[in-house]
Amino acid sequence: MTDIEIRPATLDDLDGLAHDSAELFAEDGVARDRLRDPEWPRDNDRARLAGLVAAPDALVLVAVEDRVVVGHLVGTFSPASSMWTAARAELVSTHVVASHRGQGIGGRMVEDFIAWGRDRGAARLHVSAYAANSAAIRFYQRYGFVPLSIDLALEVD
Template sequence: MTDQDVTVRRARAEDIPGLVASSARLFAEDGGTRDATINVHWPHEHGAASFAAALEDPERLVLVVDHQGRVVGHLTGSVTEATARRLVKSATLVSMYVRPEHRRARAGAALVTEFLDWARAQGAEEAEVTAYAANTDAIRFYERGGFAPQLVTLRQALGGDKKKGQGD
């Protein structure tokens, strides 16, 4: 693939089925393999309504990677106004996926560039993205794009399998 093989553009209503399919691939490939608490069926159950709402919301961004009229990737983002707790307007890269066969076309980098340009135009002073700690490829990708670690989320399962006294 070359850069000319794919186009990054704003999503339209007719892209929703492709967005749902792209999101389902993301859930299956990333969250579904790294987090047992993720509902991998969410994109098929709720994705169409979620994408339709996002397309209508001026504080949300929905981009697609188009290859010959077919959605082969996506990015969603949002902006949050400054608050008394967080003093700057910020942009969050919520979700991003590019089919593996299109990743060498630099579609991911083009998506992030469009997201950052949009965030600046919205008046955001910072941008953030989360990635699973085990997804070292995603972390390296975002670091190459200028993102740097700021927070670490630590999680403990509270399921009934752990016996009292274990792990003390």
């Protein structure tokens, strides 16, 4: 087995990062939310990710094996504001390709995110998961995340 390198993403990683992000979008978002446009990543995600790679208040990590992106994590930092009394960091997305799950790759990225948020002075780290995605909920709970709020939805035709 080859070693997996986890490191900050660069623009050179954009193709693999966008591909991995699109896999997450299809596997989780589109599969669990009928209002998600399955074609959105094709037209939008590359520019969004390029902006995040360059943003000073974002953490974009890639897990790479033999120069191929096999996972990613995106986090953002928000300082205290007139509405928020303390700084926060949000884990926006994390994904590991199915063939590489169970090897601790996702956990290593989440641990890096937690350290990054703490180092920046975040008083709270936040992640969202679909209620139907019990595996993701259990995964994040292993790292100390606990439920804070519940989103309720009413589907109307």
